[in-house]
Amino acid sequence: MSEDEELLEVENLRKWFELRKGLFSSPLYVKAVDGVSFKLKKGEAISLVGESGSGKTTLGKTILRLYEPTGGTIKIKGRDITHLKSNELMWYRRETALIEQDPYGALPSFFSIHRILEEPLIIHKFGNAEERRKRVREVLEEVRLTPIEDFAPKYPHMLSGGQLQRVAIARALTLRPELVVADEPVSMLDASVRIEILNLLRELQEKRKISFIYITHDLTTTKYFSEKLFIMYAGKIVEIGDMLKVVHNPLHPYTEALLKAIPDPDPRNREILRDVPPGEPPNLVNPPSGCRFHPRCPYKMDICQKEEPPVFEPENGRFVLCWLHAKK
Ligand SMILES: Nc1ncnc2c1ncn2[C@@H]1O[C@H](COP(=O)(O)OP(=O)(O)O)[C@@H](O)[C@H]1O
Ligand code: SF4
Numbered sequence: 001m002s003e004d005e006e007l008l009e010v011e012n013l014r015k016w017f018e019l020r021k022g023l024f025s026s027p028l029y030v031k032a033v034d035g036v037s038f039k040l041k042k043g044e045a046i047s048l049v050g051e052s053g054s055g056k057t058t059l060g061k062t063i064l065r066l067y068e069p070t071g072g073t074i075k076i077k078g079r080d081i082t083h084l085k086s087n088e089l090m091w092y093r094r095e096t097a098l099i100e101q102d103p104y105g106a107l108p109s110f111f112s113i114h115r116i117l118e119e120p121l122i123i124h125k126f127g128n129a130e131e132r133r134k135r136v137r138e139v140l141e142e143v144r145l146t147p148i149e150d151f152a153p154k155y156p157h158m159l160s161g162g163q164l165q166r167v168a169i170a171r172a173l174t175l176r177p178e179l180v181v182a183d184e185p186v187s188m189l190d191a192s193v194r195i196e197i198l199n200l201l202r203e204l205q206e207k208r209k210i211s212f213i214y215i216t217h218d219l220t221t222t223k224y225f226s227e228k229l230f231i232m233y234a235g236k237i238v239e240i241g242d243m244l245k246v247v248h249n250p251l252h253p254y255t256e257a258l259l260k261a262i263p264d265p266d267p268r269n270r271e272i273l274r275d276v277p278p279g280e281p282p283n284l285v286n287p288p289s290g291c292r293f294h295p296r297c298p299y300k301m302d303i304c305q306k307e308e309p310p311v312f313e314p315e316n317g318r319f320v321l322c323w324l325h326a327k328k
């Protein structure tokens, strides 16, 4: 497969969670992901950004088929994996990995670091004991938990948060996956180690040519995965574009609001924060009609409450769900 080819294609993907219902009432759904389409090339890294509750984790887990999709399609290298049964999904589990927010909760406390890293290799019947040991050493070196002899026999409680996240990254990479979703991988770590973990992730993503989805609520950290920004709001991706273009000229009013909410490092400029539109993210059981951002949007027009905006492409390679960009 050449590097220009699509690795992942997601089309009109939906993941709705059913809420508990009364005996005679019709079911209600949390529409956490509600019609998401995009493509990801081999070796491409993108940042998926949005407020808490916008559906980022659900989208990441649905793409990895850790959740069963409600609708739409997911294709990897042209193969439709949307509804593969769990016994058919083994190869997809090998090709993909999730790095989660909480390294403390993600790693089993009763296994040594060596065993934690060997486990996926055993499950996927990789090599013999010697080949597995070699691979474990390789990934420990890659995440710089050295000297290896010191770290391999340790248990999770003996490591710091940053070291544990390195183990979680190593575990995600043991089977050399092609697609990795990192869901807020540094948000639970001390500020002092965040940058080194993000730099490490970026370095490994480039070295191994991994297609990488970096999920964050914090736009300031997206510069480590700088090719493209995907902005998510209320279950939909509302803007996609090259990072620098989006940051310098946001097309969606929500993106504009997110950028204005970044605190200026210079305290004299902090009032800029006032420009964030008031209001809360919408209820995803019964989202607003038309454009879901309309109750908070300073530019809203009549059509915005009535009709949902389709995807517009006002510039080559830039996609936005907003009536402001409809061709006049
Ligand atoms: N397992 C679940 N069951 C029901 N609702 C869920 C479940 N997981 C997430 N949700 C809901 O889906 C919405 C999106 O959540 P999530 O994907 O975690 O957003 P984010 O990662 O952007 O914070 C939220 O309203 C959340 O409460
Ligand atoms: S479609 Fe209308 S309400 Fe929605 S973001 Fe654009 S201008 Fe605002």
Ligand SMILES: [Mg+2]
Binding pocket: 056, 057, 058, 183
């Ligand atoms: Mg989340």
